[in-house]
Amino acid sequence: MEEKVDKKPFDWNQGIQIKVTKDKLEAVMVIDAKCDEDTVEPDILKNALNKAKISYGIIEELLLDISKNVLTFRGSSLTIAKGVPSENGIDGYIELLRDDLDKKSAPLLLKDGRVDFYHVKDIPTVLRGEEIARKIPPVPGKSGTDVYGHEIKPKVGKDPRFPVGKNVVVNQEGTSIYALIDGQVSITERGKINVFSVYEVHGDVDFSTGNIDFVGSVLVNGNILTGFSVKAKGDIRVKGNIEGANVEAEGSIEILGGIIGYNKGNVRSKQNLKASFIQNANVTVDNTIIVTDSIMHSHVNAGKMVSLEGQKALIVGGLIRAGEEVIARVIGNSMATPTEIEVGVHPELRSELVEIREKLKDIAANYDKSDQALVMLNRLKDAGRITPDKEVIREKLESSLNSMKEFKQHASIRMQEIEQILQDSSNARVKVGANIYPGVKLVIGNEIKYIRDLTSRVIFYKSDGEITFMPMR
Numbered sequence: 001m002e003e004k005v006d007k008k009p010f011d012w013n014q015g016i017q018i019k020v021t022k023d024k025l026e027a028v029m030v031i032d033a034k035c036d037e038d039t040v041e042p043d044i045l046k047n048a049l050n051k052a053k054i055s056y057g058i059i060e061e062l063l064l065d066i067s068k069n070v071l072t073f074r075g076s077s078l079t080i081a082k083g084v085p086s087e088n089g090i091d092g093y094i095e096l097l098r099d100d101l102d103k104k105s106a107p108l109l110l111k112d113g114r115v116d117f118y119h120v121k122d123i124p125t126v127l128r129g130e131e132i133a134r135k136i137p138p139v140p141g142k143s144g145t146d147v148y149g150h151e152i153k154p155k156v157g158k159d160p161r162f163p164v165g166k167n168v169v170v171n172q173e174g175t176s177i178y179a180l181i182d183g184q185v186s187i188t189e190r191g192k193i194n195v196f197s198v199y200e201v202h203g204d205v206d207f208s209t210g211n212i213d214f215v216g217s218v219l220v221n222g223n224i225l226t227g228f229s230v231k232a233k234g235d236i237r238v239k240g241n242i243e244g245a246n247v248e249a250e251g252s253i254e255i256l257g258g259i260i261g262y263n264k265g266n267v268r269s270k271q272n273l274k275a276s277f278i279q280n281a282n283v284t285v286d287n288t289i290i291v292t293d294s295i296m297h298s299h300v301n302a303g304k305m306v307s308l309e310g311q312k313a314l315i316v317g318g319l320i321r322a323g324e325e326v327i328a329r330v331i332g333n334s335m336a337t338p339t340e341i342e343v344g345v346h347p348e349l350r351s352e353l354v355e356i357r358e359k360l361k362d363i364a365a366n367y368d369k370s371d372q373a374l375v376m377l378n379r380l381k382d383a384g385r386i387t388p389d390k391e392v393i394r395e396k397l398e399s400s401l402n403s404m405k406e407f408k409q410h411a412s413i414r415m416q417e418i419e420q421i422l423q424d425s426s427n428a429r430v431k432v433g434a435n436i437y438p439g440v441k442l443v444i445g446n447e448i449k450y451i452r453d454l455t456s457r458v459i460f461y462k463s464d465g466e467i468t469f470m471p472m473r
Contacts, residue, residue: 012044018052018080024146025083027054031066033075042067049080056149057082081147089141089157094177095134096193098124098185123199124185125215132168132185133177133193135160165194182233183216197234204240205230217251226262235271242267242281259283261298284347295320295328301347313433315339321347329433332451336439344425344445344462345418353418356411363404370397370404419446430460431472442467 015032029048045063049055058081066073126132138157146152162170165188167180179185183195197216201209204222212218217234224230226244235251242255244262252271259267261281267273269285277293278300286303292310297317300306305325308315313329317337320326323346332339342350377394380386386394425445432455440451442460449460449467458469 012040012048016045016048018048018054019077020052020054020147023085024148024150024152025085025144026079027052027057027081027147029066029078029080031070031074031076031078035070035074037070040067040070054081054147056145056147057084083146083152084144086144086152086154087142088155090139091158092138092160093136094160094162094193095136097131097133098126123212123214125183126179126185126195127182127215128179130179131176132179132195133162135162135175163190163192165192167195167197168193181216184214199232205245218249223257226265236269253285258293259298289322301351303346303348315341321350323347324427325429325431327429327431327433330435330437331430331432332435332437332440334437336437338439338441340441340443341430342443343430344428344443349418353415356415360408360411363408367401367404370401373397374401425462428462432456432458432460433472 015035017030017032019028019030020026021028027049029045042063045066049058059079062078062080066078138159141154141157143154144152162174162177164170164177165186167183168177169180170177177193179195181195181197183197184199186194186196188194199212199214199216199218201212201218201220201222203209205212205220205224205228209228211229211231213229213231215233218230218232218236220230220236220238220240223240224238224242224245224247229246229248230236231248233250236247236249236253238247238253238255238257241257242259242265244260244265246265246267247253248266248268250270253267253269253273253275255273255275258275258277258279259281260279261267263280265282267281267283269287271286272288272290273283273285274290274292276291278291278295278298280296281298281300283289283298284301288304289300289302289306291306291308291313293308293312294314294316295306295308295318296314298320299318300320302322304323305327306320306322307325308328311329315326315328315331316333317339319340319342321342324343326341326343331341374394374397377386377390377397380390381394428444430442430444434456436451436455436458438451438453442449442451444460444462444467447462447465447467455469457472459472460467460469462468
């Protein structure tokens, strides 16, 4: 008879291993391959987890499956617990509210397919007090939990610092950047946000730049070429020449070279203008024009003074108007080139007077014809024989004649006002430091004098209703 040997029970303390991943987010249970048990109590499996200090994310359903059929899982590595990873915070950032900062200048494509190479350059500009950039705050993130039940702290999103440059300010809340001045928005080194009051063109204003319209001042290191325009709310400074271009500044204009107008283009300043020379150009300035060399064959208007200060200081040809004074060494030339100098009233008033007189001429030429036509149409209407089409014409004529009458009334009053200003021009002067030649026409106020003889070093002025002169000291 064979002796019966008792089966040695499986040692669950040695037969279950718990392994944890490096990030502590996963616990793995390994059942020894030698296990020959069909089932196991769930508490034995939980006890193994307890000894390993696994307390979070235990997969209870899997524990039950293992306990009911151990043989199926022996020798296997089973994920028995899962933690929850943390969600890192998101860094905050600075949002530019100007989407034109990184745009490249490109020609404008017209509707018909042609390209406009002269279109206004897109300059990112802001006004004082305008919001330029805004802080987008960081997202804080969420904590996680590992299989030991410990908190996993997230990486905190960084709070961005404002890259404050020149002429900008951060508000008290620290949430936005605002412009301190009107100007050009520019991102410089290290991403700093700036507002510059001067827009700089490093070469010529040409097809590479297009036309320029800027809220501040403009500095052109080269020339402004024919056909292009530069407008500025501030000053304009040109290191080269203005060549047949349209240039307009609400401040002053300074040209280190000169103005070559080619009888086209206009230069306009609401303050002062300074240049080396003006040639075949149209120039209008509200205050003072200073030229260091010459003005030749140009139409020049200054609200106060035109002064030529260099060794040459020559005016030849064209029309020079100034509200107060014209100063030059030489006016005209030995060939008696027609040259006209007008002082004593703001040029705009003279232009206004000319426009009023021209319009009155037009009215005088058309008034009688229109009046006669209206009389005829009124007779047709009174007789009840006017057609609808002629009634429309009658009403237009009546309205036009009323407008003419009203303009004549206002024009008469305005002309008297301007004439009074022209008469009161006792302080107006034309100063000649060297010679003034025959061929020059002087207008002071409402008086005219033609220079018949070469005259030297004199000051012309109006006295007792006529233009006279005195020696220059």
